[in-house]
Amino acid sequence: MNNGKSVTVDENWRIEGVYPDGGWTYAACDLKTDINQWIETEEERLRNWWGEAWARDEAANDLNRAALRDAYHAAHVPGTLVAMLHWPLPLPLPSRIRVELASGSPVTVEAWRDAGFDVDEWSGSALGPGLKCIAARDEVIDGVPLHLSTAAYVFANQDGGVMVTVESGTREVFDLTLAKMPAVLSTLTLYLPGGVRFIASDVKGMTRNAMDEWEKVTDA
Secondary structure, X not given: OOOEEEEEXXXXXXXXXXXXXXXXXXXXXXXXXXXXXXXXXXXXXXXXXXXXXXXXXXXXXHHHHHHHHHHHHHHOOOOEEEEEEEOOOOOOOOEEEEEEEEOXXXXXXHXXXXXXXXXXXXXXXXXXXXXXXXXXEEEEEOOEEEEXXXXXXXXXXXXXXXXXXXXXXXXXXXXXHHOOHHHXXXXXXXXXXXXXXXXXXXXXXXXXXXXXXXXXXXXX
16 A cells, blocks of 8 residues: 545545555546656556566557546546556556545435446445445447446435446456455545545445455455
């Protein structure tokens, strides 16, 4: 894990956390670095992680640059606090992680399930109690088979909410990233305007999932 980071959003909301280092890229919404300079810096970090073989693989470099460019732009979308990429394998197949503010009434458990998500309670986060919603889909677009696995960690109270979304194009990468999320969520802290710490309310109608508790204890 690297040093803690603090991000200010619209001079009102502030988020802090201790983010993983090796294999992870971090782009905050207040990032002012030129996009090309930032991509160059992150590419150098990738080479340090996975070796110079990547430097000679132009196809992999193109895919990595595209992922980095998407993360940079995602970090600057209104309402986004942080955009991250996770490369759990020495392949140009990172997971995409976003931390976003949510407004309005929280989405109900029933609505998540109706949208095709498996829903469980998520506890042990610095943000308070929440939901872990997971879905996967396979499609064929222009003759090319595509897979997308998605996890949404959702936390809400009367002041609003925050959602941490993980997306991956392969199930193996997705599972490896999910194994790291308990550590990320355990330090992720959000402060409301005025400096009051955000703590999510209990989720009505949810029962504790013993397997999720085991995952948090073992960091599985």
